[in-house]
Amino acid sequence: xxxxxxxARSLFDRMFPERxxxxxxxxxxxxxxxxxxxxxxLAMTAVGLAGWCVYATTNTLLEGPQASASNAEVERExxxxxxxxxESRAQAAASQALLEERTRQFDRATADFESxxxxxxxxxxxxxxxxxQVAANRPIERDGARIIxxxxxxxxxxRQSRAVAAEPYQVTTVGFRARTEALEGDQEQTLSxxxxxxxxxxxxVRGVLRLTGVSMASLTGPEAEPAVGGPLxxxxxxxxxxxxxxxPAFAERVAQVAARVTExxxxxxxxxxxxxxxxxxxxxxETSGYGQRIDPFTGRAAFxxxxxxxxxxxxxxxxxxxxxxxxxxxxSGYGYTVEIDHGHGFKTRYAHLRDIQVERGAQVAIxxxxxxxxxxxxxxxxxxxxxxxxxxxxVDPVNFLRAGxxxxxxx
Numbered sequence: 001x002x003x004x005x006x007x008a009r010s011l012f013d014r015m016f017p018e019r020x021x022x023x024x025x026x027x028x029x030x031x032x033x034x035x036x037x038x039x040x041x042l043a044m045t046a047v048g049l050a051g052w053c054v055y056a057t058t059n060t061l062l063e064g065p066q067a068s069a070s071n072a073e074v075e076r077e078x079x080x081x082x083x084x085x086x087e088s089r090a091q092a093a094a095s096q097a098l099l100e101e102r103t104r105q106f107d108r109a110t111a112d113f114e115s116x117x118x119x120x121x122x123x124x125x126x127x128x129x130x131x132x133q134v135a136a137n138r139p140i141e142r143d144g145a146r147i148i149x150x151x152x153x154x155x156x157x158x159r160q161s162r163a164v165a166a167e168p169y170q171v172t173t174v175g176f177r178a179r180t181e182a183l184e185g186d187q188e189q190t191l192s193x194x195x196x197x198x199x200x201x202x203x204x205v206r207g208v209l210r211l212t213g214v215s216m217a218s219l220t221g222p223e224a225e226p227a228v229g230g231p232l233x234x235x236x237x238x239x240x241x242x243x244x245x246x247x248p249a250f251a252e253r254v255a256q257v258a259a260r261v262t263e264x265x266x267x268x269x270x271x272x273x274x275x276x277x278x279x280x281x282x283x284x285x286e287t288s289g290y291g292q293r294i295d296p297f298t299g300r301a302a303f304x305x306x307x308x309x310x311x312x313x314x315x316x317x318x319x320x321x322x323x324x325x326x327x328x329x330x331x332s333g334y335g336y337t338v339e340i341d342h343g344h345g346f347k348t349r350y351a352h353l354r355d356i357q358v359e360r361g362a363q364v365a366i367x368x369x370x371x372x373x374x375x376x377x378x379x380x381x382x383x384x385x386x387x388x389x390x391x392x393x394x395v396d397p398v399n400f401l402r403a404g405x406x407x408x409x410x411x
Contacts, residue, residue: 335377
């Protein structure tokens with residue numbers, strides 16, 4: 001070890017002997033002494049710098065392709081993420097456009113259903129109530145008194161049920177479309193139920209009117225009074241449906257039901273004017289009928305244009321339908337007489353009264369007292385002579401009383 005150390009020391013001294021660097025300037029000589037240690041330090045620093053330069057150069061030459069490959073991969077990843085980002089933005093734009101379109105569709109559907117709802121509400125009001133139950137059971141209004149059609153009338157013609165086509169198999173839909181289809185189905189069901197109720201009511205009214213013996217053609221033909229009033233004018237309603245922008249099939253369906261309702265209202269108006277109630281407000285007996293009979297004064301056959309009804313003196317005599325008093329006074333052969341015009345061609349006459357309790361021009365309600373039973377005029381005893389006229393011709397009052405037994409009075 002001592003020999004190796006001495007050799008190393010000798011080698012170090014030969015490689016790094018003490019050196020002096022002289023510097024002359026302006027006649028002055030200066031020198032810098034470099035010891036072996038400083039020379040060794042400078043040599044090691046130079047070797048280190050050279051080694052680092054070699055290492056860096058080699059590393060750069062060796063890792064250049066790898067850096068290029070890495071950069072290419074980075075670029076590919078960046079392009080992929082850019083593509084994903086663009087696709088996401090496109091999907092977001094498409095979703096936004098779809099949402100806006102669905103919103104517009106929803107707004108249009110909402111407006112359409114609001115229009116349909118308003119049409120159905122108006123149609124129900126026109127039918128006489130805010131619900132099907134009210135429309136189906138709506139009574140015939142008679143100035144405060146009401147009569148409701150009996151549940152079953154044998155004389156009414158049977159109505160054929162509307163054929164319902166078998167529904168084909170359909171795929172069940174969900175979401176907004178399914179809800180709109182369900183709402184449309186409910187609206188169609190509402191129209192069908194309303195149509196069935198008004199048609200059934202019309203048949204009931206026809207059955208009662210047919211019992212009076214007056215032909216339906218005379219009651220509802222061209223010479224009959226048109227129906228007026230109500231919250232909805234059918235002609236205007238049809239024009240509204242045409243210009244409303246509603247679905248044509250739905251508008252046509254509503255127009256069909258509106259026509260049914262119009263006919264039902266017209267029949268109701270006729271029934272309201274038909275004198276179906278009894279003219280005596282107490283128990284009575286029929287003493288002489290309508291038609292040919294033996295005149296009690298002459299003893300010869302004569303035509304009797306009314307129905308004689310007997311009770312007790314001063315028995316209340318009442319109007320058999322709402323109307324206007326067109327005559328109140330003494331008439332030859334009839335004594336104290338009241339005549340009432342009920343509209344739609346109907347008039348009634350109440351004769352042989354003991355007193356009169358209404359004046360000409362007065363509006364009377366069904367069941368309102370107009371006088372008292374007596375025996376004035378050409379009469380043999382206390383009774384009421386009751387006549388029913390239709391378009392200037394006397395008809396048999398018995399038929400109207402029989403028809404009236406198919407209705408129930410309600411207060």
